[in-house]
Amino acid sequence: MTRKQEIIQVAASLFKEKGYSAVSMRDIAQAMNIKAASLYNHIDGKQEILATLIVEVAIEFTQAMNQVISERISAIEKIEKIIGFHIDITVNYAENIAALNNDWMHLEGEERNSVVKMREEYEENFRSIIKTGIKEGTIKAHHPEVLLFSILSTLRTLYLWNEKRGKMDVNILKKDMVTTLIYGIV
């Protein structure tokens, strides 16, 4: 773990807790027991930390989604796989996801455009899967947007739940999440 990576990790934890704008370079430095000026020997600035965190996890989601849509499986199976990789990525990138969800609007320049575009393409891929399922007759013919929103909002906020999960096994969680989101609660 390089010093730069340490800084980013400490910053990510603080960003998750209070949000990007409420965390100062002095806060990050204090959490590492150094002075704020020392941070600049390793990073260009606060903005670089945010961009690193968000772009990293946005690429993870994009790649996982591209993998799923390339497979020759049913729409329902694709959604099951999406739920699965959301849980996997959440376990490994909880702080990055917090930044992606809550602080993407504080990204500047080309990185912001890039992340917004990845997000839109991600949603469009998900929407296509749902529409395919409805056409096939395997998914109930609701408004696709209601389904998309409902599933995605649960998956995107999984990171908030990562502590309570605690002792719960990831594979059991995946099974339960699939049952709940796809087959309902009754």
Place this chain on the structure above:
Amino acid sequence: MTRKQEIIQVAASLFKEKGYSAVSMRDIAQAMNIKAASLYNHIDGKQEILATLIVEVAIEFTQAMNQVISERISAIEKIEKIIGFHIDITVNYAENIAALNNDWMHLEGEERNSVVKMREEYEENFRSIIKTGIKEGTIKAHHPEVLLFSILSTLRTLYLWNEKRGKMDVNILKKDMVTTLIYGIV
């Protein structure tokens, strides 16, 4: 609409867009075409705006939940009612909900304790309803926490979806949301 209410409304819109910490009193004043100092003739400070927004909607949710748990209906019917009032409150208090979800940690003093307590009691009431449904056999015997999390995370982020909803009738949305969350998508 008093001048104070105007300020709170304008601030709420900016808070929703960028978050409490990223919005300055100068931003709020500029959006009203006045100077920042003029705001203080109507409000005590930035913190009062946040507290007003969050406490107002937290009380709305608490009262709606108390109404539901007092009714002599089944667990499933109670959850249907909860989905309903979340949609109603979201339509009328989208900006307040954004602040409650994303900026509650920036509340200071007794108001923060109060809001956290209301949130915990709300979740506990919801959890009890789910457990009752499982005991009655009307709800599948998952881990109650997975159900609670899944439904609540969708309902809490409804405010993000309030624009796309657009032309969609509220009652149709309620019916679709109930079907999706309770009866699944297959």
Place this chain on the structure above:
DNA sequence: GTCTATAGGTAGATAGAC
């Protein structure tokens, strides 16, 4: 109800010593 002026503090970031 709004203004100008300003106080007192904190922000991100840089220069240069060690």
Place this chain on the structure above:
DNA sequence: GTCTATCTACCTATAGAC
């Protein structure tokens, strides 16, 4: 790799005139 010192800009909030 970290420090002290510092710059410039912005922050919340107040005082007092109109």
